[in-house]
Amino acid sequence: MQISQVQVQIGNFIYPLTEGQPLPIKAGDVIKVFFTITGRVPKDTEVEIWASLYHYDALGLLNKQEKAQTKGTTTLEGTVEIKDYERMVDINIGEIVPGSGLYGLIVELRGYEDVEGNPIEAKIPDCLEFTATPSVWDMLPSLIGIGLMVFMVSMITPMMKEGV
Secondary structure, three states, rough: OOEEEEEEEEEEEEEOOOOOOOOOHHHOEOOOOOOOOEEOOOOOOEEEEEEEHHHHEEOOOEEEEEEEEEEEEEEEEEEEOOOEEEEEEEEOOOOOOEEEEEEEEEEEEEEEEEEOEEEEEEEEEEEEEEEEEOHHHHHHHHHHHHHHHHHHHHHHHHHHHHHH
16 A cells, blocks of 8 residues: 555645645644545555654654644545545644744554555655744834834923923
8 A cells, every 4th residue: 555646735726745845834724635545455444544744853853743733534445456545634733833944744544554564654845834923922022122112202202392
């Protein structure tokens, strides 16, 4: 079995994911991930599908983003011939830590391996660009600047009235 042909829907448009051509996303977005599982199962089989945004941490370990992940199950109909099973999952994008940056997308068929013992998955690195929502702390310098300007105007205004 293998997973291939991963595409995402953002808004009303469907995009093929390509490494090095990231699509912009933000917290609150829902992306629909379309993928195809190619293989065969002897009888109807329920399989677990995980889809997640990921990046590599400083140690080079794959770090899946729990705030941008979905876990579900799907049933593959039994067949003796190799078949394409087209499936779709939604990923609700939450506020990702460490924040803004490039992320990959991984779709996994949990608990299954190919003939070489590798997990059955499709990974597309650096295909989504997440923009974090600014926090109050990020806006604090601007707020302080505005506050100082208001203070200065309030100090100058009485002086101007006296001079007129």
